[in-house]
Amino acid sequence: MRTIKGPALFLAQFASDVPPFGDWHGITAWAASLGYEGVQVPSGDSRLFDLDLAVSSQDWRDEFLGIAAANGIAVTELSCHLQGQLVAVHPAYDAAFDTFAPQALRGNAKARQDWAADQVGKTIRASRLLGLDAMATFSGALAWPYLYPWPQRAPGLVETAFDTLAARWRPLLEMAEDHGIDVCYELHPGEDLHDGVTFEMFLDRVGHHARANLLYDPSHFVLQQLDYLDHIDIYHDRIRMFHVKDAEFRPTGRQGVYGGFQNWADRAGRFRSPGDGQVDFAQVFSKLAKHDFPGWAVVEWECALKHPEDGAREGAEFVRRHIIRTTPHAFDDFAAQAPDKAAVAAALGLA
Template sequence: MRTIQGPALFLAQFMNDTPPFDRLETIAPWVAECGYLGVQMPSDNPRCMDLALAAESDAYCDELKGTLAEHGLVITELSTHIQGQMVAVHPGVRTLFENFLPAPLRTASDSERQVWATDQLLLAARASQRLGLTASATFSGALLWPMVYPWPQRPAGLVEEGFAELARRWTPILNAYEDAGVDLCYEIHPGEDLHDGASFERFLDAVGAHPRASILYDPSHLLLQQLDYLAFLDIYRDRIKMMHVKDAEFRPNGRSGVYGGYQGWAERPGRFRSLGDGQIDFGAIFSKLAQYDFPGWAVVEWECALKDSAVGAREGAAFVRRHIIPVTSHGFDDFVGGGERDDARNRRILGF
């Protein structure tokens, strides 16, 4: 067993035009002062990094790492959530995702958008390799999400064709991550075709159980779907290479439930909360991750409709520190002796 690394902070929800959140150089000391040891980098945000340059330049990657090292921080993973979403977008909702794209591509064709997104993922694979990272976070995108509820009746073969196309788009990307020695971790998330265990299994089958097709585990998205988020760890532990530590609560009522009635985040029965303010049993989660020898970082992703982000970030670092289990190097009953292997003694005990 190994002790989980952390805490780390996902920077995506914090970067903006207001100091100190406007540049990596200025947010880094703030992150460190909050109590974090690492940062998960949104690769699409120029306030954090130049992805194309990181893919080609060891010197630039050393500069990024050096900027963070001055404050006792490291890069834990790169995120391509925004770009991954654009690998597969149903035409019916293409306009909703225009803000995910650089301005020149907002009027581009679907195929041009997909080419851009694929190129971004390939850059992130090379950048991750240069930075010495072993995992990267992304979204799968969605071709089938508008048909997630089986009404009207879905034609035979529709779901199979959707996942076959998803696999055609992602297999070359996964191969590039294999070449780079980096696990590509899909965040299991509503709005994506990979939104629960069953849909991840369909994708895994479609990509031939690709060794780099991995999972970013975020229990908040499972709770809001009313999945058993602890059993999910038992089932998919071998594919889980990353995690987001994010809390949530689900309080259904007589007016709305899982679907939320088109209400905003503050009014929905299911909503994200800052760490410790929701219903998720993180004690059990960290116990299972320690038991299953989870190889990654405990990364706080702050998303809460109620609490201030800076307060949530500070509380989150302390929360993760309390939950990380420093794993034992020996059995608690080793002091009595007799645990070493002795085949002759074993046969005597069995009466042989």
């Protein structure tokens, strides 16, 4: 068993134009001051990361890693959640997701998709060049608008959506194989890959590709009322990344899983800072340790109530308390006996 690495912090929710969050030196120094040892970096946020230079310039990469190291911070993974989302977009969401793409591509779904695939490919390449072995992403979605089958879905609609999704991702998974990078899909409402069943549907269509893996985030399973502990037991061999994010689900006589179109603070299911929700993180860390999880515990702050800087500060210590320093030997080794075939036979009445 390996000891989980951490604490680390996902920077996507903190990057801004306000110091110290608007540049790479400032935000890594800030993270280190809170006790973080690593950061997960959104590859599309130009304030922190230049994806084109990351794949083309060794000098840029050396400076990027050097600044982080000087501040006592490791780069844990790159994330291309937003670009991955644009690999597959249902037309109903075109206007909303156009904002994630460059201005010149808006209104051109095919050009946006091509750009997104190129961005994912560059994130794969940049990950390898930075010495990483996994990256985070969303899958995108074509079938999501048809989640609740009323009126009845057209025969073959779901199958065609997943066939298409797999066809778009297969070349990227092959690129990931060539570069030794695990593509870790965050199972997330709004994505066609949002639970175990949909992930398996995708795996079937990409030939159970070795590079199609998972970013485990229990908060999304609390909101879906899915057993997030059993999920680890089922998919531990595919879990390569871990977001420490909490959530709570408190249904009422007025609303449940769907949330009644309410804002986050007023939803029955809402995200909370680590330790403020209902996720049993003691069991989560225990199961990940048992299954020899190889990666980092990365705090992703999303909370309907708490200030982000408070959530980040508390999150570092929360993770540190929960990381299990795994034992190198069995607790009862003190009573171990030397191998003795005769004694074994005698103990079984076979002597």
